[in-house]
Amino acid sequence: MSDNKPYYEHHVFFCMxxxxxxxxxxxxxxxxxxxxxxxxxxxxxxxGLNEPGKVRINQAGCLERCEEGPVVVIYPQGTWYTYVDTSDIDDIIDTHILGGEIVERLKI
Incomplete structure (x- = not known):
């Protein structure tokens, strides 16, 4: 039986x-x-967030938003971001995943 709680706190998909x-x-x-x-x-x-139930970073096929991209989406929140470089990725990790807030400047 499931308690409807997501398996991961954050499941992150990068369109590849x-x-x-x-x-x-x-x-x-x-x-x-x-x-x-x-x-x-x-x-x-x-x-140390790559343990079961914490944060999973995955590759995805086409997410159909490439014109707005590159794109990454974080579930279960369903928040879509674009980015330019790894400093943007760090901002997403620091602000969204660690801080629990949306990175408005990168949100699609």
């Missing part, structure tokens, strides 16, 4: 989609998503 072709739409995978996701994973581990 890569579109190929000359005239294709923008894609997160070509905008630094891999570097950002690996950075987040390493930082969460360093903070």
């Amino acid at each position: 989609n890569v579109r190929e072709g000359e005239n294709c739409r923008q894609s997160c995978g070509k905008a630094g998503a891999e570097v950002a996701q690996k950075h987040a994973k390493k930082r969460i581990k360093a903070l």
Whole structure:
């Protein structure tokens, strides 16, 4: 039986989609998503938050918001962010995951 409580306090998905072709739409995978996701994973581990029930950093296929991206979404809150570099990822971790507040400047 489930008590409807999410398994993770924060489940973080980075869009890693890569579109190929000359005239294709923008894609997160070509905008630094891999570097950002690996950075987040390493930082969460360093903070000791990668244990069961805490914070999970995942890769995702297309999240259909690449034009606003690169994008990352955090559940169970359902908060969508964009970012430019790893300092933005640190701000999301520090403010949202550790501090419990939305990073308004990065929110989509």
